[in-house]
Amino acid sequence: xxxAEVTTTINSQWLDFAPLIILLPMVxxxxxxxxxxxxxxxxxxxNTLKEGGLIALPVMGASLVLSLLLISEFLEGFNPLKVFDxxxxxxxxxxxxxxxxxxxxxxxxxxxxxIYVDHVTVMLLFVAAFLCLLINTFxxxxxxxxxxxxxxxxxxxxxxxxFCSGMLGMVLADSFLWLFIFWEIMGxxxxxxxxxxxxxPSAASAAKKAFMTTRIGDVFLxxxxxxxxxxxxxxxxxxxxxxxxxEAVAEQSAGTLQWALGLMFIGAVGKSAQxxxxxxxxxxxxxxxxxxxxIHAATMxxxxxxxxxxxxPFFGAEALHGDLEDLAFIIAAVGGITAVxxxxxxxxxxxxxxxxxxxxxxxxxxxxxxxxxxxxLANTLDWHHxxxxxxxxxxxxxxxxxxxxxxxxxxxxxxxxxxxxxxxVHHAHHHLHHDDHGDDHHDDHFDAQSMENMGGxxxxxxxxxxxxxxxxxxxxxxxxxxxxxxxxxxxxNAWRVAQDDPRFFLPATCVLLGAAMTGFYMSRMWLKTFAxxxxxxxxxxxxxxxxWIKTPLxxxxxxxxxxxxxxxxxxxxxxxxxxxxxxxxxxxxxxxVYEMEHAFANSDxxxxxxxxxxxxxGAVVGPGLAMALYGGKLADxxxxxxxxxxxxxxxxxxxxxxxxxxxAFAESxxxxxxxxxxxxxxxYDKAMVNIVAGFSNKAAEADSExxxxxxxxxxxxxxxxSSIVRSMTTGSARDYILMVAVGTLAIFMLVWGVA
Amino acid sequence: MIDPALVSALSALMFVIGLGGxxxxxxxxxxxxxxxxxxxxxxxxxxxxxxxxxxTTGWVYTLFAIAIAASEVAIGLAIFLAVYGQHExxxxxxxxxxxx
Numbered sequence: 001x002x003x004a005e006v007t008t009t010i011n012s013q014w015l016d017f018a019p020l021i022i023l024l025p026m027v028x029x030x031x032x033x034x035x036x037x038x039x040x041x042x043x044x045x046x047n048t049l050k051e052g053g054l055i056a057l058p059v060m061g062a063s064l065v066l067s068l069l070l071i072s073e074f075l076e077g078f079n080p081l082k083v084f085d086x087x088x089x090x091x092x093x094x095x096x097x098x099x100x101x102x103x104x105x106x107x108x109x110x111x112x113x114x115i116y117v118d119h120v121t122v123m124l125l126f127v128a129a130f131l132c133l134l135i136n137t138f139x140x141x142x143x144x145x146x147x148x149x150x151x152x153x154x155x156x157x158x159x160x161x162x163f164c165s166g167m168l169g170m171v172l173a174d175s176f177l178w179l180f181i182f183w184e185i186m187g188x189x190x191x192x193x194x195x196x197x198x199x200x201p202s203a204a205s206a207a208k209k210a211f212m213t214t215r216i217g218d219v220f221l222x223x224x225x226x227x228x229x230x231x232x233x234x235x236x237x238x239x240x241x242x243x244x245x246x247e248a249v250a251e252q253s254a255g256t257l258q259w260a261l262g263l264m265f266i267g268a269v270g271k272s273a274q275x276x277x278x279x280x281x282x283x284x285x286x287x288x289x290x291x292x293x294x295i296h297a298a299t300m301x302x303x304x305x306x307x308x309x310x311x312x313p314f315f316g317a318e319a320l321h322g323d324l325e326d327l328a329f330i331i332a333a334v335g336g337i338t339a340v341x342x343x344x345x346x347x348x349x350x351x352x353x354x355x356x357x358x359x360x361x362x363x364x365x366x367x368x369x370x371x372x373x374x375x376x377l378a379n380t381l382d383w384h385h386x387x388x389x390x391x392x393x394x395x396x397x398x399x400x401x402x403x404x405x406x407x408x409x410x411x412x413x414x415x416x417x418x419x420x421x422x423x424x425v426h427h428a429h430h431h432l433h434h435d436d437h438g439d440d441h442h443d444d445h446f447d448a449q450s451m452e453n454m455g456g457x458x459x460x461x462x463x464x465x466x467x468x469x470x471x472x473x474x475x476x477x478x479x480x481x482x483x484x485x486x487x488x489x490x491x492x493n494a495w496r497v498a499q500d501d502p503r504f505f506l507p508a509t510c511v512l513l514g515a516a517m518t519g520f521y522m523s524r525m526w527l528k529t530f531a532x533x534x535x536x537x538x539x540x541x542x543x544x545x546x547x548w549i550k551t552p553l554x555x556x557x558x559x560x561x562x563x564x565x566x567x568x569x570x571x572x573x574x575x576x577x578x579x580x581x582x583x584x585x586x587x588x589x590x591x592x593v594y595e596m597e598h599a600f601a602n603s604d605x606x607x608x609x610x611x612x613x614x615x616x617x618g619a620v621v622g623p624g625l626a627m628a629l630y631g632g633k634l635a636d637x638x639x640x641x642x643x644x645x646x647x648x649x650x651x652x653x654x655x656x657x658x659x660x661x662x663x664a665f666a667e668s669x670x671x672x673x674x675x676x677x678x679x680x681x682x683x684y685d686k687a688m689v690n691i692v693a694g695f696s697n698k699a700a701e702a703d704s705e706x707x708x709x710x711x712x713x714x715x716x717x718x719x720x721x722s723s724i725v726r727s728m729t730t731g732s733a734r735d736y737i738l739m740v741a742v743g744t745l746a747i748f749m750l751v752w753g754v755a
Numbered sequence: 756m757i758d759p760a761l762v763s764a765l766s767a768l769m770f771v772i773g774l775g776g777x778x779x780x781x782x783x784x785x786x787x788x789x790x791x792x793x794x795x796x797x798x799x800x801x802x803x804x805x806x807x808x809x810x811t812t813g814w815v816y817t818l819f820a821i822a823i824a825a826s827e828v829a830i831g832l833a834i835f836l837a838v839y840g841q842h843e844x845x846x847x848x849x850x851x852x853x854x855x
Binding site: 729730731732733734737738741 | 774777778779781783786847848850851852853854
């Protein structure tokens with residue numbers, strides 16, 4: 001970071017309370033689990049405490065408040081007079097040991113836990129704590145109103161708060177070791193939460209798949225960490241990000257460092273569901289919807305991005321100038337490929353949540369591309385001394401972080417809105433087909449998540465439809481809404497890098513193409529769910545949703561819409577570098593005007609054209625195609641809210657005017673391949689079967705031949721021996737007396753003879 | 756005063772009689788009695804040695820051995836009762852459950 005040479009730190013009052021942000025949910029985990037066991041079925045526990053939901057809620061609230069206090073203090077520290085550099089509190093000692101370096105040198109090692117706060121931490125801390133609280137609120141409305149969850153919601157809330165604890169801990173940890181520990185806590189919780197309905201085989205196998213797939217990445221992450229330890233002798237950020245240490249390592253083994261970081265990146269790929277370790281994420285939709293929201297928006301998938309963003313000091317170090325550009329390219333390329341692939345698969349998904357899952361993969365890929373490009377710039381430009389280069393690097397890094405923020409908010413909202421839709425469709429179905437509220441309604445084959453069973457819901461669920469509309473617009477990057485600000489930044493930076501290094505044309509083209517694809521699949525999802533006539537009688541009977549569900553949707557709609565204010569406050573600057581103040585030098589209005597001017601009237605002709613191409617693709621081509629295919633008026637007598645009416649009218653007009661037949665495409669082999677997720681899952685299954693089964697057969701052979709063989713030889717040998725000995729036991733007491741006598745005599749003779 | 760050597764010889768005779776009886780008889784009670792005879796032979800040997808060396812330690816051993824022999828008989832008879840309960844005989848030829 002540029003401010004690293006400034007060593008002034010301010011005394012922080014709230015930093016001492018930071019461990020509570022992690023500990024409170026962790027304690028709540030034990031409390032909810034214990035109380036849930038004891039009071040399961042108790043009416044007070046069930047109705048008043050919502051089976052633990054109302055214990056989790058204030059705890060997450062307290063975590064958020066403490067986080068906000070810490071963040072506000074940190075942001076004040078952006079005042080150039082008192083620079084708040086990465087601050088490390090006293091470590092809570094955990095393991096004190098020493099490492100033998102060969103010969104007689106010994107390095108003392110302390111693996112304590114500490115808190116580390118910098119820009120990336122602050123940004124993610126807010127995202128995680130804020131969304132965890134909102135998702136908790138949503139869960140109370142979603143989980144506690146479904147009879148299938150009765151008497152086991154305490155398990156959900158306990159795992160939920162542990163998950164939040166893991167995420168918050170990962171963000172606040174001051175070393176890669178503790179990052180890894182909390183990372184694994186999250187992995188465990190995601191396994192438990194995805195498999196919440198463990199009695200369903202699909203949920204059980206999805207949980208297993210998520211666990212195993214991320215585990216592959218985690219093994220690489222662990223190897224990377226071991227290599228990093230080998231290079232630096234520590235995993236503490238304070239040590240590994242130290243300029244002098246990086247310089248020492250760079251002289252000797254810059255190549256090894258690149259490998260270590262590359263292996264750690266594979267861990268991030270697994271956690272953030274990027275190609276080729278993306279297969280777990282769509283299946284993870286088997287979990288309850290709040291879990292999907294939690295995993296996709298607030299926590300797990302952002303963990304991988306956080307890990308990569310954490311590596312930034314290596315890429316930005318002067319000593320490693322130009323050494324890590326290949327890795328930066330790989331990060332960007334993985335992002336670019338995933339962005340297009342996931343968006344293409346999202347085209348044909350019928351399951352509402354799976355569309356969102358693929359959309360998540362695609363948007364995370366954007367962030368990876370953004371990070372890769374920012375890291376390339378940081379690694380190749382002389383940004384420590386050149387002020388213009390510094391600006392470029394900071395804005396590139398900030399754009400990726402800003403997209404993370406926007407995506408988390410929008411996607412959290414989209415998942416919760418989709419949960420609200422599924423919840424109500426489910427209830428409508430239930431109402432129509434089962435008069436008695438029996439518990440076995442999951443046995444029938446009605447799929448409440450399929451968009452086939454929706455359509456025309458805009459008038460019935462106005463708040464959900466609005467939230468979905470705003471969220472989709474944010475993901476698509478419609479001008480002025482949410483993700484627009486960050487997405488444009490990522491696309492622009494990808495092309496900026498592509499001008500320097502032709503390899504980057506791949507990710508740059510991918511993200512530009514992805515913009516159009518995002519426009520299409522998000523519009524398709526919204527139109528199929530909310531516009532047109534109800535697809536069947538269930539969709540016609542959907543009612544509005546409850547307050548617990550509406551509240552977070554309401555809040556997030558405003559957060560997403562106010563993204564322009566964040567942009568105006570110079571989010572992309574201060575979120576990535578300490579030399580920029582919270583409100584920048586400008587006031588808010590000037591900031592917004594500056595960002596507008598920068599976005600829509602860029603003085604550079606190339607970026608000016610690029611912006612409008614991206615807007616045209618994302619806001620006109622994509623949604624236009626979707627409208628032509630799926631748009632339509634609402635049923636007679638149904639009225640959407642005034643702000644949604646134009647969208648629906650436009651869609652029905654486009655649908656009438658430009659409707660075309662896409663059955664040729666829908667029946668093509670490409671569409672079939674997309675429906676089969678490009679056969680990647682099948683391919684993995686096959687490969688796994690061949691490799692694992694082959695290995696297992698060999699292992700079984702070794703087991704039966706070598707291990708069992710040895711044991712059998714021992715067994716048969718001792719049997720032979722014992723049958724000889726056995727013949728000596730006659731069972732007659734006299735024989736035994738004889739033996740005793742003869743034996744005694746023999747001993748006596750022996751002793752006598754020797755003595 | 757009897758010559759300790761004679762006592763020792765009697766003791767050896769008693770031991771051999773006891774050993775022979777223990778080998779050959781099949782009634783468990785007789786075998787027990789034979790064992791007691793061998794034990795007594797040992798006691799006599801102790802007494803003879805005590806007289807020969809003019810040391811009272813041998814007498815003390817004898818007293819202990821008599822006490823032990825008494826309790827041993829009690830245990831032995833109890834075992835025979837139990838064996839009889841199981842097998843309805845205490846003939847050593849018929850009680851050979853340990854065979855092979």
